[in-house]
Amino acid sequence: MKAALLYSDNLAQYDFGQGHPFRGDRYPRFREFFRANLNQDNFEIIESSPASDEDLMLVHSEEYIHFVENFYRIQASGIDVPGAYRFLSGDNIPKPGAGNLAQAARLICGSSKLAGEIVAEGRYEKAIALGGGMHHASREYGEGFCILNDVAICTLNLKKKYGLERILVLDTDAHAGNGTAHTFYDDPQVLFIDLHQDPRTIYPGKGFAHEIGRGEGKGYTVNIPLPLLAGYDSYNLVMEEIALPLSREFDPQIIIRNGGSDPHFADELTQLGLNLKGFHMIGERVREMARVCQGKEVDLLCSGYNLEILPLGWSSLILGLMDIHQEFAEPFPEHPQGKEVFIKTEEVVAEVKRNLQEYWRSLG
Numbered sequence: 001m002k003a004a005l006l007y008s009d010n011l012a013q014y015d016f017g018q019g020h021p022f023r024g025d026r027y028p029r030f031r032e033f034f035r036a037n038l039n040q041d042n043f044e045i046i047e048s049s050p051a052s053d054e055d056l057m058l059v060h061s062e063e064y065i066h067f068v069e070n071f072y073r074i075q076a077s078g079i080d081v082p083g084a085y086r087f088l089s090g091d092n093i094p095k096p097g098a099g100n101l102a103q104a105a106r107l108i109c110g111s112s113k114l115a116g117e118i119v120a121e122g123r124y125e126k127a128i129a130l131g132g133g134m135h136h137a138s139r140e141y142g143e144g145f146c147i148l149n150d151v152a153i154c155t156l157n158l159k160k161k162y163g164l165e166r167i168l169v170l171d172t173d174a175h176a177g178n179g180t181a182h183t184f185y186d187d188p189q190v191l192f193i194d195l196h197q198d199p200r201t202i203y204p205g206k207g208f209a210h211e212i213g214r215g216e217g218k219g220y221t222v223n224i225p226l227p228l229l230a231g232y233d234s235y236n237l238v239m240e241e242i243a244l245p246l247s248r249e250f251d252p253q254i255i256i257r258n259g260g261s262d263p264h265f266a267d268e269l270t271q272l273g274l275n276l277k278g279f280h281m282i283g284e285r286v287r288e289m290a291r292v293c294q295g296k297e298v299d300l301l302c303s304g305y306n307l308e309i310l311p312l313g314w315s316s317l318i319l320g321l322m323d324i325h326q327e328f329a330e331p332f333p334e335h336p337q338g339k340e341v342f343i344k345t346e347e348v349v350a351e352v353k354r355n356l357q358e359y360w361r362s363l364g
């Protein structure tokens with residue numbers, strides 16, 4: 001079966017302007033690389049369409065949605081909006097030359113929502129929504145370049161529209177998905193597994209191993225804070241020791257993975273050590289995890305702050321996911337992962353297991 005690839009030229013409007021690390025050119029850049037280097041027979045391109053207010057209100061308050069619409073329109077005309085910091089962090093303020101961010105954020109949510117629907121309905125086994133994975137946004141707050149949380153919208157729409165009761169969200173972005181974690185912190189129907197750089201060393205400073213959920217949701221948030229320079233072997237260990245066993249025991253009806261190329265060793269905003277082979281391996285592991293749910297998987301891609309790496313990392317993830325053996329050469333010199341980094345990862349894995357073994361037999 002072909003995989004669906006959801007794309008729109010309007011994604012390029014998700015652009016915070018000159019000098020900001022998140023620019024809209026990442027999308028056409030990927031699209032071009034994808035066309036030139038991947039076999040197009042394996043994909044069906046589907047045009048994304050924007051989410052409605054009702055969709056956005058699955059996660060966000062009406063007041064916040066209204067603020068987003070107004071703020072980015074007024075800001076674009078160069079006028080300052082007083083009180084804006086109530087709803088957003090400094091890194092979500094656009095710079096000169098920014099795109100139509102409110103509209104693009106809505107488009108991303110619509111795209112991730114549709115990706116979930118076509119997989120849930122069995123129209124495609126796998127759907128890849130470009131632009132998705134805005135995991136830092138929460139109900140009334142936009143931060144970390146994320147305005148609206150499409151991961152949470154996609155998940156909650158699947159619960160509401162199809163009555164799904166077991167959804168596994170796997171976040172492999174280099175940063176912890178604090179907005180997604182917050183949304184599902186007390187929800188036992190959503191198992192949230194989040195691999196990210198040690199929060200003591202990077203934004204958003206959340207996602208410690210002891211954060212495991214609350215109330216009925218206790219045990220359903222799994223944070224795996226990786227040591228600096230964690231690379232292929234560390235990621236492989238975590239996928240084998242934690243993500244795979246948990247996916248078998250939780251037995252999800254669908255898997256939603258998000259995260260782009262920012263764990264790569266040459267990324268400019270992070271200090272991890274993943275290589276392109278590692279992205280391919282993660283894709284393969286996710287494919288393996290999805291065996292329990294007839295392969296049903298939604299893949300959301302937006303991050304990456306080395307634009308040379310970005311299309312290579314995204315493509316490696318996609319190819320791994322589809323079990324296609326195609327490799328790309330690393331454009332930057334690679335240093336093998338040090339033994340001490342692997343030992344630190346083993347310690348993290350042991351800690352995660354200790355914290356969660358009373359909830360999961362497979363981690364005991």
Ligand SMILES: [Zn+2]
Nearest residue numbers: 173174175303
């Ligand atoms: Zn990130």
